[in-house]
Amino acid sequence: MTTDDVLLTADADGVRTLTLNRPKAYNSLTVELKERLLAALREAAADDAVRAVVLTGAGKAFCAGQDLKEHVGLLQAGDPAPLRTVADHYNPIVKTIVDMPKPVISAVNGPAAGAGAAFAYASDLRIAAESSNFLMAFANVGLGPDSGAAWTLQRLIGYGRAAELMLLARTVDAEEALRIGLVGEVVADAELAERAQAVAARLAAGPTMAYSKIKGVLTLAAESTLDEALAAEEEAQGALGRTADHTEAVEAFVAKRKPNFTGA
Missing domain, CATH: 1.10.12 (Lyase 2-enoyl-coa Hydratase; Chain  A, domain 2)
Known part of the structure; x- marks a missing residue:
């Protein structure tokens, strides 16, 4: 396993696991984490030894979305970087997940919000822990969806439900997520990592x-x-x-x- 400040990478049985590693901040997305994740996804896509990818989070959250503290701080400092992050980071990350020439599984180990939830929507399979939930809260901060959520979410659950979740910024727990087709499987928290690895290993051994x-x-x-x-x-x-x-x-x-x- 290779360890750095914000991202963990591990390889086993043809499966590359990428773990967002800012647990104290619920794995919220700083510029550094977004750049590391994009690079890691591109490396996985290009590496023939990697036959399946698992995306998950460290600690009690999958990903809380944009790190608003960094976002606001940069805006107040007059830095234009936050206004470019959709084009520079979120769009390329989602495109790389969707276009990945191998299966991508999101192991949703806790709350997934905003761009973090969108990364899960863009994945091919979603396995969720019982403690997980999903939130599209863009409207609460006066914004519209990004990270491909407008494209991916309605393909998973239909326009009507997608509009409801985005307009009302309503949290969906794991049980409802399974019922409406947002995730394919819900498992006990303690079983999530093992289950995701098992599914990924099965795919990695396939065609x-x-x-x-x-x-x-x-x-x-x-x-x-x-x-x-x-x-x-x-x-x-x-x-x-x-x-x-x-x-x-x-x-x-x-x-x-x-x-x-x-x-x-």
Whole structure:
């Protein structure tokens, strides 16, 4: 494990775990943490040895969103940096998560608010601890959504519920999050890390090239015509049909054995 001031990185079984590490500040996002996270996500995307990514938080929170103390301090000092953070940090982070050519799992270990919640929404899978909750409180500070939340949240739970959560800034606990499809699974707090690692390890041992294509086709199909979606599926199947993983899967099926996927 590599340890620094604000981010922990650990590798095991093809899984890279990125842990936001400002527990006393509920892992709120400073410029340093945003820059470290963006760099770490890009490194994970480019590293062929990384076959799945887990994003989580240290301590009792997943991520409280923007560090408002730093934000206000910089604004009062006349520093324009806070006004650029959406373009410089949040948008690239979310794009890197969504475009990651391997599965991303958010292990939501506590409160997730603002941009922190949006990072979870952008992930492919969300596993939540019983103590977790989600909050879109942008309206409370006179702002609109950022970090892709306007795009990701309504794709998870629909326009009506997304509008309700953003306009009313209403907190959603883990039980409701599971019921409305915001998360896929809720587990006891003490079991979260182990469960997230188990799911990530399963994905890391799978056909990662197929996972990449699945992510791409789903993203395209969410806002395309049927003909465009069919064409994208056809292209993906054509490419995947020529992979070593597909050949291995067919041979393993015939031989009645477990396939050994390599991501090739």
